[in-house]
Amino acid sequence: MITEWLSPVIGWMSPAWQYLVVHVLLTLVIMMPIIVSVAYLTLAERKVIGYMHVRIGPNRVGPRGLFQPFADVFKLMFKEVITPTVANKFIFYLAPILILVAALVAWAVIPFDDGWVLADINAGLLYVLAIGAAGVYGVILAGWASNSKYALLGGMRSAAHKVAYELAMGFALVGVLMASGSLNLSEIVRGQEGSILHWYWLPLLPMFVVYFVSGVAETNRAPFDISEGESEIVAGFHVEYSGMAFALFMLAEYASMILISALAAVMFLGGWLSPFQGTFLEPVFAFVPGIVWFLVKISFLLFVFIWFRATFPRFRYDQIMRLGWKVFIPVTILWIAVEGVFHYFQVGPWF
Amino acid sequence: MSLYQILFYVFASVAVIAAIRVVTVRNPVHAALFLVLTFFSTALVWVLMEAEFLGIVLLLVYVGAVMVLFLFVVMMLDVNIAPLREGFIKNLPVGVFVALVMIVELALILGPASFGLDIYPPPEPAAAQTGNTLAIGQVLYTKFVYPFEIAAFILLVAIVAAIALAHRRRPGVHYQDIDAQVRVRATDRVRIARFDDDKTRRGDIAGDSNANQDEKKP
Numbered sequence: 429m430i431t432e433w434l435s436p437v438i439g440w441m442s443p444a445w446q447y448l449v450v451h452v453l454l455t456l457v458i459m460m461p462i463i464v465s466v467a468y469l470t471l472a473e474r475k476v477i478g479y480m481h482v483r484i485g486p487n488r489v490g491p492r493g494l495f496q497p498f499a500d501v502f503k504l505m506f507k508e509v510i511t512p513t514v515a516n517k518f519i520f521y522l523a524p525i526l527i528l529v530a531a532l533v534a535w536a537v538i539p540f541d542d543g544w545v546l547a548d549i550n551a552g553l554l555y556v557l558a559i560g561a562a563g564v565y566g567v568i569l570a571g572w573a574s575n576s577k578y579a580l581l582g583g584m585r586s587a588a589h590k591v592a593y594e595l596a597m598g599f600a601l602v603g604v605l606m607a608s609g610s611l612n613l614s615e616i617v618r619g620q621e622g623s624i625l626h627w628y629w630l631p632l633l634p635m636f637v638v639y640f641v642s643g644v645a646e647t648n649r650a651p652f653d654i655s656e657g658e659s660e661i662v663a664g665f666h667v668e669y670s671g672m673a674f675a676l677f678m679l680a681e682y683a684s685m686i687l688i689s690a691l692a693a694v695m696f697l698g699g700w701l702s703p704f705q706g707t708f709l710e711p712v713f714a715f716v717p718g719i720v721w722f723l724v725k726i727s728f729l730l731f732v733f734i735w736f737r738a739t740f741p742r743f744r745y746d747q748i749m750r751l752g753w754k755v756f757i758p759v760t761i762l763w764i765a766v767e768g769v770f771h772y773f774q775v776g777p778w779f
Numbered sequence: 780m781s782l783y784q785i786l787f788y789v790f791a792s793v794a795v796i797a798a799i800r801v802v803t804v805r806n807p808v809h810a811a812l813f814l815v816l817t818f819f820s821t822a823l824v825w826v827l828m829e830a831e832f833l834g835i836v837l838l839l840v841y842v843g844a845v846m847v848l849f850l851f852v853v854m855m856l857d858v859n860i861a862p863l864r865e866g867f868i869k870n871l872p873v874g875v876f877v878a879l880v881m882i883v884e885l886a887l888i889l890g891p892a893s894f895g896l897d898i899y900p901p902p903e904p905a906a907a908q909t910g911n912t913l914a915i916g917q918v919l920y921t922k923f924v925y926p927f928e929i930a931a932f933i934l935l936v937a938i939v940a941a942i943a944l945a946h947r948r949r950p951g952v953h954y955q956d957i958d959a960q961v962r963v964r965a966t967d968r969v970r971i972a973r974f975d976d977d978k979t980r981r982g983d984i985a986g987d988s989n990a991n992q993d994e995k996k997p
Contacts (some may be wrong), residue, residue, distance in 0.1 A: 444782075519812075551912055554835040561843020565815070568847065572808060572854050580854065587851045591844055598839070611912055750957055 454546055458535050466682040467497035473734045480738040507671035512575055515668065519573035524669065524676035527566030531683040534559040538690050539614040541700045541718040552613040553601055556691060560646065563684070564590045567648070567655055567665050574668035582664025585745060586648065586655035592752030593642040599760035600639035603632050604695045606767050607778055617699035622777055623706045627698040631770060631778045634763045636696040638756045643688035645748070647681060649733060651740035652748060689729035697725045787827055794820035807853045815846050832912040
């Protein structure tokens with residue numbers, strides 16, 4: 429479709445080049461909104477936490493503080509990037525890039541609406557998991573390459589807790605796979621057709637909770653931010669980073685928050701589907717395009733992320749490990765067995 | 780040369796170069812990272828051969844979990860690099876000999892006589908939309924179910940053995956019972972005493988001793 433639309437401009441190229449140009453453009457179409465959302469998510473976080481703490485939050489730059497993200501970005505861009513003298517330079521600068529790449533490339537398989545997906549591959553779910561696994565390295569390498577005690581401690585903590593929560597996350601996705609019978613994310617959304625009760629959050633409620641909480645842990649967000657732990661280990665893995673290198677870590681953290689929310693929305697909350705499908709309200713909301721529902725769901729989950737941060741104190745390290753290994757993994761394994769029973773008896777509209 | 784071939788040679792050469800660097804690089808953390816790069820390139824070669832399930836699982840298991848734990852240990856140990864390099868020249872002839880024997884053995888088995896293109900023609904590219912995951916699942920749980928289950932059982936035994944080796948109660952070590960910590964309520968820790976005037980204060984002290992006795996009873 430886009431190829432035809434652009435044909436006056438790129439029609440003279442060979443098909444392979446047209447494919448390349450169109451896909452680079454589509455990538456930009458996905459990337460740019462994400463980068464802007466990241467900027468405004470930082471503002472939203474500060475504002476929401478501010479109001480939860482009965483303060484106002486940033487309100488100086490622009491009307492009601494709306495230009496605050498730009499002020500932050502320009503400040504970080506013009507700050508000096510300092511490399512510690514005995515740091516491993518190559519890995520020191522590789523680490524933030526790795527984290528950012530992992531947070532952005534997974535978007536290739538996210539379906540924004542019916543058919544609105546960059547790469548409609550049939551192993552999308554596995555791809556997302558594998559990319560998430562590769563993202564673990566950024567934090568560990570940043571911690572090691574900085575050649576600083578606090579940074580190394582942060583990297584260590586992160587390595588240990590990410591392996592635990594990655595497993596729980598993987599098992600939660602096995603649950604989704606069992607319900608939908610497909611690894612393709614668009615197919616998973618189509619499997620949830622029907623009203624809000626047909627979405628997988630209902631039969632997979634424990635999986636949904638495990639997935640989302642593991643997602644909070646994977647993105648190093650409070651209350652699981654032990655790898656930053658500013659009250660114990662200063663700023664953990666990114667204590668030695670400044671300026672733009674630090675900004676990349678921030679960018680990656682918020683981009684992966686949006687990614688986890690998008691994945692949870694696709695797998696448990698029906699992606700682009702309207703919650704009123706099949707009810708008397710369906711014609712009333714028929715004018716709303718699918719992507720709006722998808723964005724509403726993402727925004728809600730992002731609000732929950734911020735809500736968590738404002739509400740819970742940081743977990744202790746051993747409590748995090750216990751929750752991951754002794755609570756989440758047994759719960760998911762048990763629920764996979766329960767799902768097997770559901771599947772055998774064809775329970776509800778889901779199986 | 781088609782794009783497919785170019786990609787294959789790029790991934791394959793990166794895999795081979797990275798594998799060589801794993802054993803030649805000085806720093807153990809760098810060696811672990813080169814091993815990650817080897818796994819990554821190998822996974823890409825597999826995906827190129829339409830084995831996308833195996834490729835992604837290789838990334839997931841080895842890059843995502845095994846190598847993270849490897850790195851964890853290597854970073855923790857703070858290995859002194861110099862002793863690791865000692866004896867490289869001394870052991871080099873043995874290493875070269877073992878490598879040569881392995882290469883010869885592999886060449887005997889995998890040579891054109893037994894695996895040539897005339898004996899094993901390249902498989903037809905799979906028709907679009909047939910998932911490699913589905914195909915593997917269908918044979919793994921039907922035709923190969925016993926080998927699969929036995930392999931799983933052996934791994935389970937290995938896990939149990941590893942835990943049994945490491946798991947022992949040592950005397951004099953304090954363990955935290957997190958379940959008890961989580962279950963604790965404010966009333967277990969704090970008793971709110973109310974002091975209104977002198978009379979009740981005296982009564983309260985009396986009550987205090989009673990309360991202590993009550994606690995001792997059960």
